[in-house]
Amino acid sequence: MENFETEFERYRKAKKQVEEIKGFYIHLFSFVLGMVFMLYLNLKYSPKFLWIVWPLMGWSIGLFFHAAKAYNFFPFFSKDWEERKIKQFMEEEKNNANKFE
Known part of the structure; x- marks a missing residue:
């Protein structure tokens, strides 16, 4: 699947x-x-x-x-870049929250 x-x-x-x-x-x-x-x-x-x-x-x-x-000359304009950055920031936030538990 x-x-x-x-x-x-x-x-x-x-x-x-x-x-x-x-x-x-x-x-x-x-x-x-x-x-x-x-x-x-x-x-x-x-x-x-x-x-x-x-x-x-x-x-x-x-x-x-x-x-x-x-043609993706500037990869930082793409949706993939945005999605990767959002996931990165979410992971950082999750890791920071786990440090204080």
Whole structure:
């Protein structure tokens, strides 16, 4: 029974990871389309001032953090890290409570 639960848990985590990556690709696709459209608008209506740089920089930052979350570039942002820290603090609290008994 325990093996089934761990197998199901691994499947659930893998599925969530695939959904995160899929969401990132959708974000990347909309980024490319949005930038192409804004570049067209910028060059057509105000070619002397390249204002597209500002939305490009802002959206790129958001895209970077989305990629970081989807591909776990920063492990301290993941749910696994949060769960491990919660368990660690609970164990420390339990050990500290046992010291005074």
